[in-house]
Amino acid sequence: MKLLGEKHMAFEGLTERLQKAMEKLRRKPKVTEADLRETMREIRLALLEADVNFKVVKDFVKTVREKAAGAEVLKGLNPAQQIVKIVNDELTEMMGETATPLNKSAHIPTVIMMVGLQGAGKTTTAGKLAKHLKKEENARPLFIAADVYRPAAITQLQQVAASIDVPVFEMGTDVDPVEIVRQGMEVAKEKHNDYVIIDTAGRLQIDEQLMEELAKIKELAKPDEILLVVDAMTGQNAVNTAQGFDDQLDITGVVLTKLDGDTRGGAAMSIRAVTGKPIKFVGEGEKMDNLDVFHPDRMASRILGMGDMMTLIEKAQENFDQEQATQAMAKMKENSFDFNDFLDQMDQITKMGPLEDLLKMMPGMANNPALQNINLDPKQFAHIKAIIYSMTPEERENPDMMNPSRRRRLAAGSGRPIVEVNRMIKQFNQMRKMMRQVTNGNLSGMENLMGGQMPGGRLGKLAMNRMARQMKKNKKKRLKKKKR
Structure with missing residues (x-):
């Protein structure tokens, strides 16, 4: 995992403090003027500590406070959600609202x-x-x-x-x-x-x-x-x-x-x-x-801390082989996902970038305690591959046959401790079980993995709708490129 310098920590603190301020609001059944003032104070301090320009911070907090202080927000349904939306909208507007394409000349170059x-x-x-x-x-x-x-x-x-x-x-x-x-x-x-x-x-x-x-x-x-x-x-x-x-x-x-x-x-x-x-x-x-x-x-x-599902989807579509992914999903559903498939998926995931960065793109995972406890050392991928490469073809295709004597042989062949071999096989089996639940429409396995932070309700539906729209757009782009 990367070592984070002082400036990295300041930006990490920005997300953490804003999330905490928003979470305090969400827990309140009713949001008062005093609650709003306290939230605005937390936001102002968080932005200043992240080295955001003082005037920018002042204008931002003023705008959010004015929009959030309206009676229709504080007295309406889900005032905390509305305030979070106002903060999100103002952050977006401050940074430019939409992506800006490159200027192009009418004539080359x-x-x-x-x-x-x-x-x-x-x-x-x-x-x-x-x-x-x-x-x-x-x-x-x-x-x-x-x-x-x-x-x-x-x-x-x-x-x-x-x-x-x-x-x-x-x-x-x-x-x-x-x-x-x-x-x-x-x-x-x-x-x-x-x-x-x-x-x-x-x-x-x-x-x-x-x-x-x-x-x-x-x-x-x-x-x-x-x-x-x-x-x-x-x-x-x-x-x-x-x-x-x-x-x-x-x-x-x-x-x-x-x-x-x-x-x-x-x-x-x-x-x-x-x-x-x-x-x-x-x-x-x-x-x-x-x-x-x-x-x-x-x-x-x-x-x-609401994630970045669109970038995650784009990275997946860019790096994943569609046919391989479909086959892997079918195998997960049938519970026939084996170590060969696991190797293929690991190779495709590593192409997308550091795993900790990918996980943080998922809603609710930026400062999720469950994520903090995951060891994301890139060397682990090499160690897992060494263990799998030490298996016979039959063992790779039949994960359930990994008895104690075979595990000891894998440890000797890969140069990894037996406890690490046992842990890898246990995690593989847990992942296989969880993915089978997900592919069959049961999200409880994913929720347990993320410490109950799997986005649901309005946020989950929003992410899924965005994903569907983005996949349609990307499909159209690919079809256009093929026609050319």
Whole structure:
């Protein structure tokens, strides 16, 4: 499991404190003005501790209080639920309401200029964006290496580009960056690249020389997008950086990096509210696949600990083999799910990302005590695989034949303690039993696993309805791609 730094803990505290404040309201049969004042105080402190801009916090709390203080809310049915909805809606509006697509040129190439301070992850983000465009649009991007100051900047871009099979135009470190961009644009037109991604130089801080150079590149390239890459871990400094770059360059959007683990929106909430510019992408992890379109409504749900079912569904649809998943569900229903199937499912799950991040996308699981007690060390997957690989083909297909002597042989063959072998087989049997209950329409097994926190009622129905709509949309998209 990742080690969480101080800033990570601050964002984790934001979710935890907001959840506690909301839970206090839910437990009250009637919400009074005093209850509302106390909740608003908790929300204000939670946001300030998460390093959200003071003015943003002040305006947010004022708006929520005004909307929640109406007699129709406090005296109506389920006032606590209505207040939670108001908080969720205001968080979403503060961060931009809906996802904002990239600006595109009417004629190729579409030019994207990447800007930001050193250390924010600009070059890596450029690579992630190029891979995203290749995957989503079958695009043919070209990188222009315009950072001639940072040691090995061009080499880093070339390495990133090679890993995703994207060409790089570079002229070394002795040529003026503006001239590099000019010639790179000519090459892109000759080669008919539909996207140009300009990797510009960064500095340790905003300075006049940096801004003059970026302004010249902007004037020459006339970019459709100026994406500012900022480190979400820097909190309030991220907002100051965004405002500084926006004042000088009129940026079109922001990419937040290092939003993995338990960082939950402090910078995101402030940047949009202060600059008015949309957050278009978020980076979560080091791999080239770890770039996601920013959805304000999903981030708001995560901040409130209500999960992020839409992203979880999309990850599953993207990484799971539909035929394999259907076969596995049928086997679970028949109770014939075996260790071979278990291996296949583990491989597909690990493609989706760290397991603890996936679990936190489920409603009610962000700070669920049951989740805190689960050991999510990635090495466990390797240990489980070692145990299963030590089985004979017959044993993999017949999990019920694992008697004590066979288990001892597995322990010796895999190099794992016998207690670990016993625990893995026990957990496998529990999972098989639980999944059989779920596939047969009995959710009690899942509820027990999650400590009674399985979302039901209104929230559960909402998640299921969203899932059905999203699956229909994704199916239509896949059909359109096939027709092309």
